[in-house]
Amino acid sequence: MKNLLFALSLLVLLSKGYGQTYVPSYATVVDQVSESNILTNLTEFENLGVKRRGTAALQNTLDWLKAEYLSYGYTASQLQEYSFTNGSTTCKNLVVTKVGTLYPNTYVIICGHYDTITGKGTNDNGSGVVTIFEVARLLQNIPTEYSIKFINFSGEEDGLVGSQNFVSTVVNATNPKMDIKLVFNIDEVGGRADMTNDTITCERDTGSPTTNNAASNVITNELIACTQLYSPLNTHLSYAYASDYMPFEDNNEVITGFFEKNQTPHRHTSTDLLVNMDPVYVYNIAKAATGAMLHFTVASTSTLASNEFNNDYQVSFYPSPVKDVLHINLGTLTDTRYSFSMVDLQGKVVFNTQVDNANLIEPIAIGGLSKGMYLAVLETSNKRIAKKIIVE
Structure with a gap:
């Protein structure tokens, strides 16, 4: 009966143009979501304490976030901290950027806050943090057509201060304005230990x-379809409110999000702890989120493309064709000093810079x-990456 209901619901989605077909290579990635990682990271988040503005616990959590992303293979160049004033203190948003292969200037944002109020916040929002971790870990070495920004916001519990600041000082301050395909927010997805x-x-x-x-309605229905394709979870369609996607929504961006169906009574209290939530539920949500992000970013299904992508340290040059300004994406190279040259078809170096x-x-x-046609060449002390570039 459950399979029949799933087939009928999927048929409805397809008839509305929202459905996606099952992609076996996406499912292979989703199957690598680690229940052990989820539990370990929830425990570590809880042990960091009450992550209130101005506290050592909040800074320690930021340091923990950075260390975790670095352990997945992201580099210091891909991590950016954005400071903002929150009351009488300074807080920071952490942004991890992975550059897309086809649309490097268009971003899929997946986000959730890491600050807490009153309690340790293992559900609100440690559950969102560890879900984003798994997505970031699994997509790190997979080419995606669209760029990704993994964002951990602070100041959410003080009235979405961090996300509002990011929209005002980063999204709208970029020239031209940052091009955002969609914002996928994950907040409080830990469930309840006393319920199914x-x-x-x-x-x-x-x-x-x-x-x-x-x-937003189209994207959310795509999220529903992906959840049904790549996780055992049922879905409930509702409306967005009171979380970090709202400043983006006010900025006319396209938003969607995950929130637990069985809402915890422990939110914003000292009892928001792992013992009162369901880590298996978080594990299943991480599977759904991973499947959705593979879809939203148009991840490559080719092993050959993935191998080439990582053999070149994810370095890319764009746009091609190019007129006046070429952009170099450092990818996962840790060398921040390199020479760059353009070589013509006769093998002559016609441009060189350090x-x-x-x-x-x-x-x-x-x-x-x-x-x-030219060969664009990036060289460090021990690496050489060359790609064809067209100048028009």
Whole structure:
């Protein structure tokens, strides 16, 4: 009966244009979500204490977040901290960027807050943090067409201060404005230890401005379909409210989100602890989130492409064709000092420059080169990466 109901619900989604087909290679990645990792990370998050603004616990949690991402293979160049004033203290958002292969300037954001209020917040929002960890770990070495920003916000419990600051000072301050495909927020997905947790709430935009509501509805129905394809969870469609996607929604971005169906009575109390939640539920949500992010970012299904992607340290040069400014994505290279050259078809070096203290994305002015095909070459003290580039 359950399989029949699943088939019928999937048929409904497909008839509305929201469905996705099952991708075996995506399922292979989803199957690598680790229940052990979930439990270990929830325990570590809880042990870090009450993560209130201005506390050592909040800073220690930020340090823990950074160490975790680095352990997955992300580099210091891919990690950025954004400071903001929260009351009388300074807090930080942590952003981890993975550059896409086809649309490097368009981002899928997956986010959740790491600050807590009153209690240790193992559910609200340690559960979201550890879910994002698993997605980041599993997608680290997989080429995705769209870029990803994994964001851990602070200041959520003080009125979405961190996410509002990020939208104002980063998203809208980027020139041109940051291009966001969608924002996927994960907040309080730990369930209840005293209940059966087999359903996840999928949240869509129903507020103002209304111009982004239809797109949010499409994306949320895609999230529902992915959840049903890649996890054992049932889904419940609801509306977005009071979490870090709201400043994005107000900015006319497309949002969606996960929130637990059985809502905890321990939120914002000293009893928001692992003993009162369901880590297996978090494990299943991590599977659903991983499947959804593989879909949203259009992850590669080719082993050959993945091998080439990682053999080149995820380094890329874009755009191609290029006119005046070429961007170098440092990928997972840890060397921040390199030389960059352009070689023409006769093997002559026609452009060369040295880059010191390179950012993750480094713009290189190459105006003046003749139109044609070139070999773009990045060289460090012990690595050489070359790719064909067209100048128009």
